Amino acid sequence: MHELNAEQIPERGIVVGLILPSNESQNAQDTLDELALLADTAGVVIVHQVMQERAKPDPTYLIGRGKASELVELVEECDAQVVIFDDDLSPAQTRNLETLIGVKIIDRSRLILDIFASRAQTREAQTQVELAQLIYMLPRLTRQWTHLSRQSGGSSGGVGTRGPGETQLEVDRRATRYRIEMLRKALKRIAKQRTVARKQRGNIFQAALVGYTNAGKSTLMRALSGADVFIENRLFATLDSTTRKVSLGYNRDILLSDTVGFIKKLPHHLVASFRSTLEEAIEANLLLHVVDASHPAFLEQIATVNEVLEELGVADNPVKMVFNKIDLLDNTDQREALEIDYPGSIWVSAQTGDGIEDLKGAIYNHLEGERITLNVQIPQSEGKLLSELYHVGEVLHTTYEGNDVILEIKLNQHYAQRLLPNNRYHLEATI
Numbered sequence: 001m002h003e004l005n006a007e008q009i010p011e012r013g014i015v016v017g018l019i020l021p022s023n024e025s026q027n028a029q030d031t032l033d034e035l036a037l038l039a040d041t042a043g044v045v046i047v048h049q050v051m052q053e054r055a056k057p058d059p060t061y062l063i064g065r066g067k068a069s070e071l072v073e074l075v076e077e078c079d080a081q082v083v084i085f086d087d088d089l090s091p092a093q094t095r096n097l098e099t100l101i102g103v104k105i106i107d108r109s110r111l112i113l114d115i116f117a118s119r120a121q122t123r124e125a126q127t128q129v130e131l132a133q134l135i136y137m138l139p140r141l142t143r144q145w146t147h148l149s150r151q152s153g154g155s156s157g158g159v160g161t162r163g164p165g166e167t168q169l170e171v172d173r174r175a176t177r178y179r180i181e182m183l184r185k186a187l188k189r190i191a192k193q194r195t196v197a198r199k200q201r202g203n204i205f206q207a208a209l210v211g212y213t214n215a216g217k218s219t220l221m222r223a224l225s226g227a228d229v230f231i232e233n234r235l236f237a238t239l240d241s242t243t244r245k246v247s248l249g250y251n252r253d254i255l256l257s258d259t260v261g262f263i264k265k266l267p268h269h270l271v272a273s274f275r276s277t278l279e280e281a282i283e284a285n286l287l288l289h290v291v292d293a294s295h296p297a298f299l300e301q302i303a304t305v306n307e308v309l310e311e312l313g314v315a316d317n318p319v320k321m322v323f324n325k326i327d328l329l330d331n332t333d334q335r336e337a338l339e340i341d342y343p344g345s346i347w348v349s350a351q352t353g354d355g356i357e358d359l360k361g362a363i364y365n366h367l368e369g370e371r372i373t374l375n376v377q378i379p380q381s382e383g384k385l386l387s388e389l390y391h392v393g394e395v396l397h398t399t400y401e402g403n404d405v406i407l408e409i410k411l412n413q414h415y416a417q418r419l420l421p422n423n424r425y426h427l428e429a430t431i
Contacts (some may be wrong), residue, residue, distance in 0.1 A: 012079055013044040014071070015174045017086040018052040018063060028086075030297050031264050035086045035108060038263075042115050061100070062093050069423060072101050084111055088267070091140040099378065109136055109267045116270075121336040124190050131183040132270050138176050141169060194280075203369050205254040207246075210309065211290035212301035213261025216324040218242075219288060220350035221258045224360070248364040251391055262308045264300070271311055278312055285321045286366055288359075293335070293347070294328035304422045320362060321345035326351050368412040375427040377406045389417060 017032035019025050021187050028051065036046045052067045061068040062085060071083060082104045084099070089107040097105040106114075113133050120126045155409035209217040221227070227245035237410055243257040271278075281287060289305060291298050309315045321342045329335060329348040339345060348355030373396070381401050389395070389407065392415045396410040406427070413421075421425065 005026070010043050010045045011081045012047050013039055013082040013084055014048045014050060014078065014080045015039060015046055015084045015086065016050045016071070018057060019051060020057070021055060025051075025053070027300070030246075031299065032086050034264060035084060038108075038111055038115065039084055040275075042118070044082060044110060046083070046205070047080060048074060049056070050163060057087070059090075060093065060096050062087060062089060062097075068097065068100055075101055075103055082106065083408055086106070086265070094140070097216065109270070110264060112263075112270065126184055126186070127186050127190070131180060131187065132182050133265075134176055134183070136267075138173065141172055141176065142180075163340060165216070182343065205286075206257065206280075206284045207254055207286040207363060208257045208259055208284035209288050209290055210259055210281050210305060211261060211293065212295075213263050213302070214307055215261065215290045215292040215295075216350045217258050217261065217290045220322070220324060220348070223348075223350045223353060223356050230391060241278075243280065246360075246363075248360045248367070251366060251394070252367065254367065255307060256288075257281070258285065262305050264304050266304075266308065271308060281309075282312055282314050285318070286312060287314065287317055288322050288363075290321050290322045290324050292325050293338075294325040295322040318366065320366065323347045324350055326354060371408050371410050371412045373408065374416060374418060374420070375406065375408050376425040377401070377404050377427055378425050379404055385419065392419075 005239055015035045017028050017035070019028045032051060036049065039046050041240045042133070050063075050067070050071065054064065058064055063071075074080070075083065081117060083101060083106075085105070085107045085246055087107065088109050089097070089105070094105050111127065113136060116125075116129045116132065120129045209221060211217050221242065221244060221281070225246045227244040241259050243255055243258050245253055246256045248252050258276055259281050285311070291302055295301060306315065309317075309319075321344070322333075323338065323342075323345055326335070326347050335347065339347075344362075346355060346359045348359055350356070376389075378389075380386070386405060389409060389411075392411065394410040397405055397412065399406045
């Protein structure tokens with residue numbers, strides 16, 4: 001598939017959106033603005049935006065014939081090389097528009113796929129991209145072989161009447177379906193390898209960052225883990241999930257995974273293709289839903305992320321809302337209102353570090369649950385027990401009495417009951 005950012009000289013493009021009765025004009029404008037940002041990520045300079053309001057999409061051009069004719073003049077006036085539509089086009093619509101306008105015509109899905117193709121680094125991401133591309137291209141293969149087709153010799157058909165175009169098309173479709181099946185099997189193998197890798201991690205707590213693209217997840221990952229991760233202020237800066245160890249303090253470490261960001265109108269087959277990457281979110285003990293609190297449409301972005309989580313079947317998993325980029329916020333009233341609407345939410349600036357310790361504390365509290373303070377007296381010969389207590393608990397004070405160790409320690413209920421059942425070694429306990 002052609003990659004838009006492969007040219008040294010950036011292409012000039014026009015983005016086109018459609019306002020339907022089911023869609024508010026502001027929402028349509030927001031998605032068109034987002035499309036322009038996606039084009040920028042792909043290396044296209046957007047020189048003009050076009051919006052049309054219609055009762056329903058036109059089956060021939062998506063937009064009306066009159067607006068399509070205006071595009072011909074606009075393309076020439078702006079010296080544009082590509083026109084990008086915010087809605088998916090049928091093969092016939094793409095062909096009709098290319099014939100009429102005379103430049104490259106692509107839709108939102110094709111643009112996203114080109115971005116994904118240029119950003120995929122790992123074998124898994126590259127496999128997922130190829131699968132999504134082939135699923136997208138399969139119904140559009142008829143356009144590839146029109147130059148080979150010929151008329152049948154008779155209306156009844158029969159042996160020897162099929163042209164080479166039809167034969168080649170059948171071969172091409174069969175090869176594409178076969179490749180799609182092979183890629184799906186490859187992703188299943190990768191998913192199994194991920195499952196094995198997760199089991200090898202043991203019982204360590206796993207959290208995953210999810211959120212709208214460009215919400216600051218990668219910056220937050222770096223702030224929490226200190227690890228060097230790729231950061232760029234563009235949509236879909238990274239596709240590959242990244243997992244790093246994060247120390248919460250008090251001898252508690254977790255694994256934190258970053259995942260691909262979501263956007264509005266994310267094609268369903270892309271979600272399906274990237275399901276194995278998103279399994280880090282599916283398998284996580286806690287989802288950290290990162291929100292760009294400074295974005296004017298952050299509420300719509302929250303809704304979009306929730307829709308994708310619903311599609312993945314993890315909407316009911318434990319979620320902690322993390323409002324990021326508070327350094328860019330001026331409206332304190334807005335924050336107070338959101339703290340009421342989203343009780344228990346954490347407010348951070350991954351860029352400046354504000355609130356990072358609060359976030360670690362919130363993850364720690366979720367992990368530990370209700371904790372109790374215990375005073376226990378344990379023989380030094382119980383080395384394994386003492387080692388585990390130091391590992392899973394927060395030791396507040398240590399003294400020695402003969403061959404015993406006296407600990408004042410904070411433990412959650414689970415570890416207290418497992419390691420010190422029936423008040424074993426307890427001197428006293430306070431909540």
